[in-house]
Amino acid sequence: MPSQNNSESNRRQPARPAGHRGRGAVDKPRDFWGTGKRLIGYMKPYWKQLIAVMIMVAISTVLSVASPKLLGNITNQITNDYIDLKVYEAIHDRLPKGVNLPDGTTLEDLQKMMPAGANGSQQKYENVSISDSQRERITKLDITKRPGLHVDAIGRIAITLIIFYVASAIFYYAEAWVETNITQRVAYRLRRQLSDKINSMPLDYFDHHEFGDVMSRITNDVDTVSQSLSQVVSEVVYCLASIIGTVIMMLSINASLTLVALVTIPVSAIAVGLIVSHSQKYFKKQQDTLGDLNGHIEEVYSGHNVVKIFATEAKTGARFNYYNNNLYKSSWRARFISGITFPIINLIGNIGYAAVAVMGGRMVIDGRLSIGDIQAFIQYVSRLNQPIVQLSNVTNVAQSTVAAAERVFEFLDEKDEIVTWEGDGEIIENVQGYVDFDHVKFSYQKGKPIIHDFCAHVKPGQKVAIVGPTGAGKTTVINLLMRFYDPDSGTIKLDHVDTKKISRANVRKQFGMVLQDTWLFHGTIKENLLYGKPDATDDDLKRAVKAARAEHIIRALPKGYNTILDENADNVSAGEKQLLTITRAMLANAPILILDEATSNVDTRTEELIQDAMDELMKGRTSFVIAHRLSTIRDADLILVMNHGDIIETGTHDSLMKQSGFYAKLYNSQFEAA
């Protein structure tokens, strides 16, 4: 019985986040055919192999379907030989002693020799009933020789059978091999496309979607697609071939028996359908309560200290019990009802089996059927149910496959960063560091402009500070500068060239960044430092490290530059990581700098060190600084004051203080006493 156990046992279920789709409840795609078609498109390059797969599955199935009939032939042979033997023995027992029959005497001859009426035509030999068809053969039996097993005949069938078995297995395996090749390659391609996509999409998408969501598409969804794609393709062919083949074989044995057996199919199909639709309801409910429960657990655990401090265990506990009991109720029902399926199918199948046995028995007695045929037929009956159940399963698998594929495609269909320049665009080199904002308007959401009409002109080497309360949109300016976003109207110019006419890569090349969130990747310190300039020499590297005050960190590490930075490594502190990112920016040597709250995650004494390093880095470069501590930016050449996403004041520290506006208030509040 091929492909029965591979859905649960062989498959490694990827760990899903708690409370997501689980077993039982089927994940339904929105556009089954559309997405399905597109998924099939991915298999197009392999169409030859796919056809081969289908042919091989069909051959393998036909071979395996044919074998019970052959096996039945063996049983028939045995039965016949057995009956012959019994006849022979019966006759010899009754022959008067001393009577010798001439060689080659058949039963027919014997009967002619016998006085009429001595043996009735309905006679039985040793309790063995003989049908008319067998009688014909028996009457020709040479009763002078003791009949034995026709080993040669049985052997011939057996050899055919062995060939069938082996060939079927080989075809099956070959098919699986080819299929694996196809599906793994499709998965490879999907993953690759996803990765490419990540790197070509506008940041906008990621600012509004969770990383976990994207990651789950790369791992779980692609996994689901690749795992079940193969299942779907081969199982549909297998099931169809198997059902058709089995029915044909059954018909070839006996039509009316086949009819009886086939009646059970719609009956069990209806029964299964009823059960499934009923249990689906509970599975859905189970899924929902599981989500609630897991959400509750997550919330209580992460707020554990609050629950403790406020002594609200009774309240949260009651809620937990409520969800937990609900889950119990829906989940045992779901499980029980879906568990009924098998016994019911079994019952219906077995009733069919009994009917076949009784009717078949009658036919054998009447001589319309042989025992071997019954044996074969019973095997076919038991083979028939399985592919039907499987086929109904496949539709579920197909749905979740397509749903997973849909999530993958949805991501792949997101818009890429658009090309805003015409032709080859312009290329800027040896940038001095002029930055001009001309009447820039910008909105994250259409209709909700947050930068209304911003103008500013920055000369090379100047320091521009962006200040404002938390959530004032300070990063927006950076996003625009680096073309992570483009303004709705107005222009931003680098060295007097509109950045929209320059490729994004060329624009970004002009900036060095040190952000609040120190991003370093899994790799050695050296690889990380060289990230912005892979061709830097060791001397360059050492100079940058020294300038960034990062020497002591690297010296303190056992493997120095070759120390591997790990996700969870504690060997480098947050402040030290920041110094490393400053080194990285130093080495990249871009003409314009962006420093975004680079010291906010660090304690105050490390901060001083970082401040020094940043001052060094800013020397001779145009820089944009976002700072939460206003004292550090008092010497800025231009201060942009932001609130609620908009730039509300601009000027130097002194001019802004004189205005006694928002900035002055902000500045003073730092030192305001309670």
Next chain:
Amino acid sequence: MKFLAPYWWQILLVIAFTYGEVWTTLELPSVMSDIVNKGIITGDMDYIYQRGWFMVIITALGSLSAIIAGFFASRVGTGFGRDLRAGVYKKVEGFSLAEMRRFSTSSLITRSTNDVEQIQQVAFFIMRIAVRAPLMAIGAILSAFRTAPSMTWIMVLSVITLLVLVISVFMIAMPKFQLQQKLVDALNQVSRENLTGLRVIRAFNNEKIEKQKFNEVNRDITKTGLFINRITNILEPGMTMIISFTTLAVVWIGAGMVMDDKLEIGNMMAFMQYSLQVITSFLMLVIIMVMVPRAHVSVERISEILETDNSVREPKNPQKPDESKRGLVEFKHVTFTYPDAESPVLNDIDFVTKPGETTAIIGSTGSGKSTVANLISRLYDVTAGQVRLDGVDLRSLSHRDIAKIVGFVPQKAVLFSGTIASNIKYARADITDEAMRRAADIAQADFIKDLPDGYRAQVARSGSNFSGGQKQRLAIARAIAKDPEVLVFDDSFSALDYRTDARLRRELAKRESDKTIIIITQRISTIREANQIIVLNDGGVAGKGTHYELLKSCEVYREIAESQFSEEEMAGELKLAGVSADNASDASNTGEVKYA
């Protein structure tokens, strides 16, 4: 396993009914063989009918048994899961911070959800299949033995072949399975890195490098995937072959025996059925053997939680707080060492603070200042010394009393799903709307007014629909609303900008003047007006006094101040403190610093 105990009689029923199911399944082939032997061969139609009905009855009984067994199994399985989950939840709820830290919150969450789920799944599976398979295997072997003892060896041989096949496939594939798991982790890591570093990657124009990194893992994962599939694909055709050859062998050997009258034809057919049943049962057993170790990991992770002793225990005979010492917080030579740590984070801390006073605790990261806050709420127990609240040792106060006395605002603001009102009224539902508004007002949570639903605005799970600063202010309002004697702010102002911070403190001083206030912070400007500032450094008290006293006397404090003020400001501060430091002289402009 004690969680299964209440279900013992249901489990017995499951076993009993499963036995019934197995018995009927095994009876069928022998009925069939009777039909062949005594009915068909002898042409006894009545007998065939009689046996036919018998078959229907048996199979009906079998299905009924299966359904009943399934009924109890699903109840036991899910009931067990429910109890286990509740047990784990109760246990975790009682944990102190020490245990939370040891396990980490996210790990506890996965253990209470995924691991429990996994165990429940396996429990159910065992109940249905692990009970059935051995019964079936034994029954089928016995029946087969009864039918044709001399052919049992065929069965044994095919079972052995099957086991060899399955085990060797798993032996070959297992290391690759592990590799696959590692590669999945690597894939996750690479893509997470790519996502978190998008801005940096693009700033350096290194998209290509990231794609390459990803693709290396992608290629490896595809390769291992191919290998694993190629190996495991052997299983199915292999098993089919074993089954086929077994039937063929039965017929081949059986033929001779039939001729010698050692075996009836019907029995030969029954024997074929039995061998099939034996083989499938063993297959099930193999699957269980694969599944159980996987669940075993989960079991271990769960028992680890259940067997953990709580380090903070409720007192057996709690004392009542001393009314005459309301709001008094005393640290008496407190030393605290984290479990598993070698040196203490807090060493001999000693201070007293009373209602109407503000005590500030300042120090750099890792100086142990948050631990002080946690000790006041008894999230940990002291290693040595004593923390007293209202004149009573914390360890003698009931957990409810402590909660009543202390209002705590944790460093990381956590809200719960519900509404703004339900969050502010979190401590007690009977807090009046007026008290709620007042608390929100003091906490500077004026953004509530701008929300379309005001106080009835929905708060998503963990407050994810509010910004850090908003959450923080709601957490502050929540603590104030319950009207405690002592308010503890654990670095709670860091998510607020300086202006909001200042306003909040002003309101606090004005409207909550009867409270004992303890502020833990890194910002000097936050605590300049505190009655007493305790400077922590490397676990010990480096200084104690007011802002100006400390500027004068405490080296560590001065260093912290220097790093936060500009030179001119610092000079001004020092001047006010009465320190005539060198740099104080050349600072003339202190006008920018305004004092209330």
